Amino acid sequence: MPVLAQAQAANAQQAGVTRLAYSIPAGPLAPALRSLASAANVLLSYTPDQASGKSTAGLQGQYTPQAALAALLAGTGLQAVELEAGSYVLRAAPAVASKAPDAVMPLITVKAAADAGEGTVSRAYVPISVAATKMGTPLIETPRAISVVTREQIKTQAPKSIEQALAYTAGVLTDVTGADVRMSGATIRGFSDGSSYYQDGLKLLSAGSYGSWNSEMEDLDSVEVIKGPASVFYGQGRPGGMINVTSKLPSADHVNSVGVSAGRYQRYQMNADLGGAVAGKDDLLYRVTLTGRDANDRPVESKNNRVSISPSLRWDLSARTSLTVLGTYSQERGTPKPWWPSLFVYPQIKDLPVSRTAGDPSFDSFDRDTRALGYMFEHATGNGWKLTQNLRYATIKVDYQHIYAMALLADGRTATRGSLAEKVDGRTWTVDSRAQKDFRWGEIEHRFVAGIDYLKYKENDGLGFGWDVPNLDIYLPVYHQAIAVPELDHTDTDLKQTGIYTLNQFKLGPWVANASLRHDRARSTQVNAATTRIDEHATTGSAGVLYLFDNGVAPYASYATSFDPATGRDFDGKAFQPRKGKQVELGIKYQPAGTSTMLTASLFDLTQTNVTTPDPLHPRASIQTGEVRSTGLELEGTFKLLPELSVLAGYTYLDPRTTKSNHAYEIGRQTLQTTRHAASVWLDYRPMAVPGLMLAGGLRYRGSSPYNGAANALYMNDPYTLADIAVAYETARYRLALNIGNVFDKKYFGGIFRGAEREALLSLKVYF
Secondary structure (H helix, E strand, O other): OOEEEOOOOOOHHHHHHOOEEEEEOOEEHHHHHHHHHHHHOOOEEEOHHHHOOOEEOOEEEEEOHHHHHHHHOOOOOEEEEEOHHHOEEEEEOOOOOOOOOOOOOOEOOOOOOOOOOOOOEEEOOEEEEOOOOOOOOOHHHOOOOEEEEOHHHHHHHOOOOHHHHOOOOOOEEOOOOOOOOOOOOOEEOOEEOOOOEEEOOEEEOOEOOOEOOOOOHHHEEEEEEEEOOOHHHHOOOOOOEEEEEEEOOOOOOOOOEEEEEEEOOOEEEEEEEEEEEEOOEEEEEEEEEEEEEEOOOOOOOOOEEEEEEEEEEEEEOOOOEEEEEEEEEEEEEEOOOOOOOOOOOOHHHHHOOOOOOOOOOOOOEEEEEEEEEEEEEEEEOOOOOEEEEEEEEEEEEEEEEEEEEEEEOOOOOEEEEEEEEEEEEEEEEEEEEEEEEEEEEOOEEEEEEEEEEEEEEEEEEEEEEEEEEEEEEOOOOOOOOOOOOOOOEEEEEEEEEEEEEEEEEEEEOOEEEEEEEEEEEEEEEEEOOOEEEEEEEEEEEEEEEEEOOOOOEEEEEEEEEEEEOOOOEOOOOOEOOOEEEEEEEEEEEEOOOOOOOEEEEEEEEEEEEEEEEEEOOEEEEEEEEEEEEEEEEEEEEEEEEEOOEEEEEEEEEEEEEEEEOOOHHHEOOEOOOOOOEEEEEEEEEOOOOOOOEEEEEEEEEEOOEEEEEEOOEEEEEOOEEEEEEEEEEEOOOEEEEEEEEOOOOOOOEEOOEEOOOOEEEEEEEEEO
8 A cells, every 4th residue: 555755746847847955864765755755845655665674865955856856766776756747656766777866757657546455545635545445446436425534634624523624525514513522423415424433444333322432633544434325335324424534553654753732722732653663673563642632621610631542563474464453542531512502592592601601510521431452454365365354342431411401581591400411331342354356357357355244332321310400590600519410220232233245346448337235134132121122134235337538537326225223113012124225326536647636526316214203193103104315416626726736625515305204394394404505615835935834724614504493493503604724834853833723713503502613723743
């Protein structure tokens, strides 16, 4: 899998004539290549094996990027081959290759995409392939819409959570219920993701009613979104799509770093990212990321603290076999967001200071401890098979207390309140084993993957509510009152899922076709006052076809299905069937070879059936005759508007509506927590005249969104536009950056909750 030294590329003409000053010391080749790529603002691709064990005499003086690469690589047996748009890839140098610093390398244009491997590969903002599809095929050959928040985008925008990282992704709606330390979730193509996501292809389930996993962004390499039904890859899931994040893993060319940052609300954080070879052995690599944060938050006397460590070790047992062991430990101590009565019913809530809480600082808390340990195993056999197994055991513990306001009395200032408490202990075993081989049937190339995965989740959830809570004057609040923690009612949940799948890609000349199938069996048992057991099975699939023109244009069509378990029973005691999802998608992609361009346009029609709706014959019961449909258009892309200016842009039009319901007023109505129009643009300017300088900024627009409603009313959040900026200066030794979110401090709401106000973050990272 290529390792990418990422920086903004100049066009071929400028790269050939611009001379810059370099001061790169002698030493290992990999860090020197990264330094040159950063200083020259070029894109450089190479594999770990190419740089492993090699040294350079360094580089001093002024050179063009071509000449600088030639000088730096002198004596290494490598040469830099220039692609289109001024990006470079390392290749073995011919025996007669000149080592003179000013030698001009021949321009070689690469037209064909190489096998991307199974990991996520990107060039700056441009995604090449994703790990989530399990096939390692380039995105340009994948007949469905997939978005990637790349390593470079994470570095530039500095999001504080997975949800924030997706703020510039088309088809994904974030901040649905305001800023929240408890959960990380989003709405994809009009459907909630359920606050569950995947890390390295293995599921991390939401915990209880009010918690989810919350991976540290400093531990992550990328965030991927498969849009539309993805059950053929992972089994049960929501129809809108799924989120997969990839971990930072050991690499031979790793550059160590330590960093500090400071931001609003007395936010102070330290990070370290360390790695390299163990005892100088290139076949044994390690990496460890560490985070320590001490911070307050928006509510009065609140906190948002974290300590985490994520070590990993890669052992190349042979040229064909590797084992990567990785783990994580995280401890978070936070304060939940203020929970006021409905601002649609009591509009004065909108004018309260953001620091005011409906709860009590001495009562409200949200503590989360997570641990995980697993491995990634790969073996290539002598006859062309590739065997892969990923396994993880993970635990999550949540201890949560929260006081919330229910209503205002007639005086318009006295809030009645209730309390809740929850303690969750969840444990997950998950393993995914698969075999892959490339066949050739005459002129047809066939990539075949067959696999089986297993998930086991056990949870003890104690949840309780209290009503003996003193009222609160919302204008003159009195805090630190004695409030009892409510008693908890416990529920034990045991979930098991086994899935068998086959994934297939066929290529015939410019034609690419996918046909995949999966069968799942799941059993869920809940024990509280009674015992409920639900057995489910479902077969899902996907199919698609794509035509790849020589110029990088790729029109496609696809169909995919999903299933999502529904809890509960009908009036006769029969367990509900899984909700079913199906999607038809038509689209076109454009990715000219060797360029910094990736554009995608997609039209989709997504329907969910077996949705519960009131039983007309039994008012307190439900039946599964409801249906929700979401149709829309997504435009998304990254490209260079100028040689020094990169653009990341997206637009979504969505028509999410209820099409079948026994509530007549719901039919045709826009579904809750969705928006019809959303758009974003991010500009990244890196002037060649000042190497290492970055000036970036973006705009995010979200249209009006329904939060709640009844037969005669639909409450809508107002539309809003937010601006963000980022300024950074980076050298081979350090990176200094300033990120400001919501620059103009726009007041906005997600549902009944206040969105994030202006926040600045100043960070310094030192490389060594």
